[in-house]
Each structure stands twice: as C-alpha cells, then as structure tokens.
Amino acid sequence: MRFLRCADTGVLVEVADLAEVIALRAALEANPVPGVADVVPAARTLLLRVEPGTDPDAVAEAVTGLPLEPGADQGPGETVTIPVSYDGEDLDDVAELTGLTRRGVVEAHTGAVWTVAFCGFAPGFGYMVGDDPRLHVPRRGEARTRVPAGSVALAGEFTGVYPRSSPGGWQLLGRTDARIWDLDREPPGLLRPGVRVRFTEAEAS
Amino acid sequence: MSGVRTRALEVLAAGPMTTVQDTGRFGHAGLGVGRSGAADAASHALANRLLANPRDAATLETTLGGLRVRARGPVTVAVTGAEAPLRVDGRGAAANTVLHLPDGAELAMGVPERGLRSYLGVRGGVDVPPVLGSRSTDVLAGLGPDLPVPGALLPVGPAPAAPPNTDHAPTAPVGGPEAVLRVVLGPRDDWFTERAVDTLLSGRYEVTPRSDRVGARLSGPVLERARTGELPSEGMVAGSVQVPPGGEPVLFLADHPVTGGYPVVAVVCSEDLPGAAQARPGTRVRFTL
Numbered sequence: 001m002r003f004l005r006c007a008d009t010g011v012l013v014e015v016a017d018l019a020e021v022i023a024l025r026a027a028l029e030a031n032p033v034p035g036v037a038d039v040v041p042a043a044r045t046l047l048l049r050v051e052p053g054t055d056p057d058a059v060a061e062a063v064t065g066l067p068l069e070p071g072a073d074q075g076p077g078e079t080v081t082i083p084v085s086y087d088g089e090d091l092d093d094v095a096e097l098t099g100l101t102r103r104g105v106v107e108a109h110t111g112a113v114w115t116v117a118f119c120g121f122a123p124g125f126g127y128m129v130g131d132d133p134r135l136h137v138p139r140r141g142e143a144r145t146r147v148p149a150g151s152v153a154l155a156g157e158f159t160g161v162y163p164r165s166s167p168g169g170w171q172l173l174g175r176t177d178a179r180i181w182d183l184d185r186e187p188p189g190l191l192r193p194g195v196r197v198r199f200t201e202a203e204a205s
Numbered sequence: 206m207s208g209v210r211t212r213a214l215e216v217l218a219a220g221p222m223t224t225v226q227d228t229g230r231f232g233h234a235g236l237g238v239g240r241s242g243a244a245d246a247a248s249h250a251l252a253n254r255l256l257a258n259p260r261d262a263a264t265l266e267t268t269l270g271g272l273r274v275r276a277r278g279p280v281t282v283a284v285t286g287a288e289a290p291l292r293v294d295g296r297g298a299a300a301n302t303v304l305h306l307p308d309g310a311e312l313a314m315g316v317p318e319r320g321l322r323s324y325l326g327v328r329g330g331v332d333v334p335p336v337l338g339s340r341s342t343d344v345l346a347g348l349g350p351d352l353p354v355p356g357a358l359l360p361v362g363p364a365p366a367a368p369p370n371t372d373h374a375p376t377a378p379v380g381g382p383e384a385v386l387r388v389v390l391g392p393r394d395d396w397f398t399e400r401a402v403d404t405l406l407s408g409r410y411e412v413t414p415r416s417d418r419v420g421a422r423l424s425g426p427v428l429e430r431a432r433t434g435e436l437p438s439e440g441m442v443a444g445s446v447q448v449p450p451g452g453e454p455v456l457f458l459a460d461h462p463v464t465g466g467y468p469v470v471a472v473v474c475s476e477d478l479p480g481a482a483q484a485r486p487g488t489r490v491r492f493t494l
Binding site: 004005006007008009010012037038039040041042043044045046047049052118119120121122123124125126127138139156164166169183187188189192193 | 234345346393439443471474
C-alpha cells in the first residue's frame with residue numbers, strides 16, 4: 001500500500017490490484033476514518049478526499065491499520081442484462097487489436113460476465129471488469145469530442161456504457177437504450193459497484 | 206406566517222454564464238458524482254457570511270458579470286468575488302456589502318475589470334430544489350439546477366433567524382494579471398522527467414479561452430513524461446494539474462471529472478483554489494512550492 005499526497009485535499013492510496021481496492025473500500029465503509037469526506041475507488045487506487053485541516057499522515061496511518069478481508073464486499077449481488085446493438089464505429093479496430101473477427105468480438109462481449117468495479121468519469125458510468133482477457137484493448141489515441149449516450153465501449157480491462165453524451169476515448173462497440181442513469185429512480189445509477197452485468201444482442205428493429 | 210414564500214429573484218439577463226452553486230455534493234462519489242459547488246468557495250462563503258446565511262446556502266455564480274435580476278418581494282443581497290460594477294435601479298452600489306432591494310428593484314452587474322467569477326448571494330439562499338443533496342449545477346456531469354435564463358424565477362428561501370451582523374466586508378481584490386498558485390508535487394510527479402517538474406515550477410503559463418468550470422486549460426511549455434504507457438484511471442481532486450498527452454497542463458476546478466486517466470503532476474493547495482478559479486483567460490499562471 002502506497003500513500004500519495006494530493007496537496008492538502010486528498011490522499012491517494014495505491015494498492016496492488018482491483019480486489020484490494022474492493023476490500024479496502026469495504027473496510028473504509030465499515031470503519032470510517034475521521035477527516036475523510038468522500039472515497040473515490042478506481043482501478044488500482046482509492047482517493048480519500050479529506051476535510052480541510054485534516055492531517056494526511058494521520059489518515060494514512062488509520063488506513064494502514066484497517067483490517068482487509070478479501071471478498072468482504074459482494075455488493076448488491078444483482079445481475080442486470082443490457083441489450084446492445086453491436087454497430088459501433090470501432091468494432092473493426094477492436095477486431096484488429098484483439099485478433100478476433102467482428103463476430104468474435106460480439107460473442108466475447110456477450111459471453112463474458114461483467115462486474116461493476118467502481119464508478120467514475122460521469123455520474124452512473126460504471127467501470128465493469130470481465131472474465132475474458134482477450135477483450136483488453138487500449139483507449140483510442142485521440143478522444144472523440146462527443147460520444148453519444150448509450151454507447152457501449154471498451155478500454156483497458158474495462159467495458160462501460162456512456163450514461164449521457166460526452167467526450168470520450170474508449171473504443172465503441174455499439175449502443176444500448178437501457179436507462180443507465182435516471183434521477184427519478186432510487187438509486188439513480190443502474191451500474192453500481194458490485195452489480196453483475198450480461199450484455200445481449202438487441203433484436204434488430 | 207403562511208403565504209409569505211413568494212420572494213424570488215427574476216432573471217433578466219444571465220451574462221456569458223450563470224449557475225446556481227452551493228458548497229457542493231458530498232457522499233456520492235461512489236456513483237461517479239463529483240463535488241461541484243462554487244468554483245471560488247471563499248467568495249461564495251463571504252456572500253453567505255455577509256447575509257448571515259448558513260454556509261451551504263446557494264448563490265448565483267456569474268462568469269464575467271452581465272447578470273441582471275429583479276427583486277420579487279423585498280430581498281437582501283450581497284455581491285462578492287470578481288468586482289463587477291453594480292447598479293441598483295441605475296444607481297451605483299458597492300460590492301461586498303449588504304444591499305436591501307425593495308420589491309421590483311433591479312440589480313445589474315457590469316463586467317469586472319479583473320477576476321472572472323462573481324457571486325450574488327441572497328438572504329435565505331436561492332431555494333431551487335436540490336439534486337442529490339446539493340443545489341450546485343455540475344456542468345460536466347449535467348447534474349443539478351437548470352442554468353438560469355432570462356425570465357426564470359428563482360425562489361428565495363426563508364431568511365435565517367440571525368440578522369446580518371455586518372454590512373460590509375473589506376476584502377483583498379480578486380483576480381489580476383498574474384495568479385501565483387502554491388502546489389504540492391504529486392501524486393504522479395514520478396511520471397515526469399525532472400526537467401518537466403522544473404519547467405512546471407519555472408515556466409510561464411497562460412489561461413486559455415478553452416477554460417470553464419471543469420478546468421483552466423493552460424498554454425505554455427509542455428511537460429515531458431518520463432514513462433510511457435497508460436495510467437489506470439484514478440480519482441481526481443479540484444486543483445489537480447493534469448497533463449494530457451499533448452503536454453500542456455489542465456488545472457481542474459469545481460466540475461472536474463471524478464476520475465481521470467492522465468497523470469497529475471501537482472495539486473494546487475486548497476487555500477489558493479479560489480485564486481485559480483478567478484484566473485480569466487489571458488491570466489499568467491505561476492506555480493510555486
């Protein structure tokens with residue numbers, strides 16, 4: 001575990017892997033650390049936003065002492081199914097990067113079981129990890145200035161669905177009409193940490 | 206006391222950009238929801254202090270002035286932040302001062318000569334419905350109250366019990382041709398060459414017009430990375446100096462993305478964040494330790 005300062009406003013905790021991120025997030029939820037206002041889990045790190053005047057070293061010390069139980073956080077444990085029209089602009093590029101055919105990419109994406117590891121980038125944007133390493137691809141060299149809402153995409157070890165149109169650098173596989181983020185729903189996000197996700201091919205309309 | 210909640214601010218003009226802001230949204234980072242809130246938290250707090258409001262009462266944050274409102278019912282207001290010339294029904298009025306607007310009075314904000322963001326606070330706060338616990342508009346996330354447009358009626362909340370205990374707050378001028386911002390290196394300064402870190406601390410940067418509440422995009426010497434590869438996305442704080450592949454830094458402000466995939470070379474100290482938020486396009490920026 002490594003502690004990196006974000007001036008006087010945060011402590012970035014770097015851990016070995018995603019499993020440790022998930023375990024530490026659960027530990028922080030069970031044992032809140034004084035002065036920590038918000039926790040932002042990510043792929044290899046947890047950012048602890050601290051209240052003004054908090055001593056970052058004291059936070060680091062408290063976090064080091066937390067008991068970590070692997071698999072402590074099973075999340076809500078629910079499974080959602082997201083229908084996708086696989087007609088994304090980057091499907092050919094992804095096929096080339098993975099060595100699969102276009103069809104093979106679709107089959108791998110729908111065949112994998114995905115789990116939301118954390119949220120970020122935008123409200124309701126869940127970073128989902130799967131069980132098929134063939135789908136690991138880099139982000140695009142140039143980000144797009146506008147990716148349409150509902151775009152289903154890949155980057156690194158993750159898949160994600162853009163909850164609303166925004167700039168983005170992920171590889172676009174297709175799109176979905178599923179309501180990923182809805183403020184009239186409680187909770188508003190469909191893809192919360194711990195939720196399992198299956199993608200299916202949408203019926204052609 | 207029924208039927209008295211009819212006080213409101215009627216927006217007549219919103220200037221280049223006006224948003225409703227409070228101290229921000231807490232506790233929803235796990236859903237990917239950022240903090241948002243007043244970009245210059247100090248000026249926002251001052252407006253509320255002058256009016257004896259709770260610190261999280263919502264104000265109007267304007268960008269380069271241009272806001273005009275009409276009082277619907279008598280309201281008490283204060284304008285802080287970038288010092289825009291103020292007129293109440295055509296007569297000059299002072300900033301950082303408690304102003305009593307009778308029903309129908311019009312407050313007009315000109316364009317500030319220095320600084321970028323001014324805050325119009327109202328006693329009782331701007332009482333639009335909160336979204337996920339905050340009245341802040343997050344322009345990146347598209348969360349929170351709609352942008353006030355001409356014709357909008359912004360309800361004013363009930364006045365707090367305590368009366369204002371001062372009518373004027375002397376303040377240092379906000380903004381200027383150069384912003385000197387104290388930083389702490391990291392969390393990812395090890396992704397950059399030593400020369401890049403020296404360049405950050407000695408180079409002259411300038412705020413470009415491609416700047417908003419998300420961040421101030423800077424032009425100036427590029428910062429060279431010491432390593433290639435991709436950084437796994439990680440949480441960001443306001444004040445982060447993030448360096449995209451092009452090498453010119455972006456200084457994140459209130460509506461910054463919750464997570465980002467480019468390395469942060471240094472973070473501006475919280476005390477200097479208001480100064481960063483007041484740096485208008487063309488402002489020179491120097492970073493110091």
